[in-house]
Amino acid sequence: MANDKRKRAVVDKWKKKKQFKLISPKLFGTSEFGETIATKPEQLIGRMIKLNLGILTNQIRNKNAEAFLRISKVEGSNAYTDFVGFQIKNSYLRRLFKRKTSKVELIENWTTKDKLKIKIKFVAVTYGKQEVSKVKAIRKELYGFMENFVKENSIDKILELCLDSKRLFSPLLPKLKKISRISATEVEKVKVNYK
Amino acid sequence: MPEFNLEKEIQDIKDLIEMLLGDVMIPKNVKNILQNIKVIVEKNGNNVVKLSEAIYGLQDISEDPNLPLNAKSDVWQLLNKLEKVKEHFK
Numbered sequence: 001m002a003n004d005k006r007k008r009a010v011v012d013k014w015k016k017k018k019q020f021k022l023i024s025p026k027l028f029g030t031s032e033f034g035e036t037i038a039t040k041p042e043q044l045i046g047r048m049i050k051l052n053l054g055i056l057t058n059q060i061r062n063k064n065a066e067a068f069l070r071i072s073k074v075e076g077s078n079a080y081t082d083f084v085g086f087q088i089k090n091s092y093l094r095r096l097f098k099r100k101t102s103k104v105e106l107i108e109n110w111t112t113k114d115k116l117k118i119k120i121k122f123v124a125v126t127y128g129k130q131e132v133s134k135v136k137a138i139r140k141e142l143y144g145f146m147e148n149f150v151k152e153n154s155i156d157k158i159l160e161l162c163l164d165s166k167r168l169f170s171p172l173l174p175k176l177k178k179i180s181r182i183s184a185t186e187v188e189k190v191k192v193n194y195k
Numbered sequence: 196m197p198e199f200n201l202e203k204e205i206q207d208i209k210d211l212i213e214m215l216l217g218d219v220m221i222p223k224n225v226k227n228i229l230q231n232i233k234v235i236v237e238k239n240g241n242n243v244v245k246l247s248e249a250i251y252g253l254q255d256i257s258e259d260p261n262l263p264l265n266a267k268s269d270v271w272q273l274l275n276k277l278e279k280v281k282e283h284f285k
Contacts, residue, residue: 058203059207059210060207060210060211060214061210061213061214091265095218095219095220095265096219098219098220183219184217
């Protein structure tokens with residue numbers, strides 16, 4: 001029985017794999033930010049990459065968010081990516097609220113000026129527990145502001161401003177302050193649909 | 196190793212301090228020291244003695260038991276960046 005065992009040719013799958021450079025989207029300056037491996041370039045298309053937004057944008061204020069990128073095309077040893085969206089880390093989000101605060105959330109699907117679908121989630125935190133009528137008023141202001149903003153701008157401008165939430169909300173904050181004192185406003189999650 | 200860029204380092208320091216000042220979990224005494232450091236970096240960013248003063252202040256905060264752990268790592272990062280700027284002007 002033991003003599004029947006034939007020697008099998010062992011193929012090392014890892015030796016067949018090649019390295020590809022990951023290239024960031026135009027919004028982040030088309031620079032190399034990492035590497036990935038695959039045997040064939042076709043296997044790469046559609047692969048999702050998750051990394052810290054602070055590293056991608058090279059700005060320390062974005063370090064509390066994670067970026068999602070998808071490989072869209074491969075040329076030679078370069079894999080080009082699309083920016084799918086980002087999400088604030090749960091650990092940072094939980095630090096924003098504590099006892100005796102109200103959390104106002106808004107999730108909405110919008111269509112941009114260049115006819116792309118985008119889903120944005122906002123969060124605002126107030127000082128002190130607020131009545132339901134005030135919470136609704138704040139949500140209504142947020143909705144009105146964002147509807148105008150998304151319809152008038154193209155995707156590049158929207159993403160650029162969503163990354164810098166202070167600049168995005170600066171025209172809105174005086175209006176919100178008339179309703180109630182606001183401690184934080186953040187863009188919690190952004191997802192772009194390129195199809 | 197990325198190259199040292201003074202403008203970027205100073206911008207990072209300001210961003211980090213602003214992030215810490217906006218955090219509700221950080222005690223007031225720590226925020227006061229951070230505010231002083233912000234003024235030093237903005238006005239006397241090239242004065243080595245003033246920068247040393249800021250670094251000593253930060254070292255005291257980093258041992259504060261009331262400081263949350265997440266803020267502690269940010270304070271260490273801030274220390275690292277301030278030391279880099281100080282070494283640049285030495």
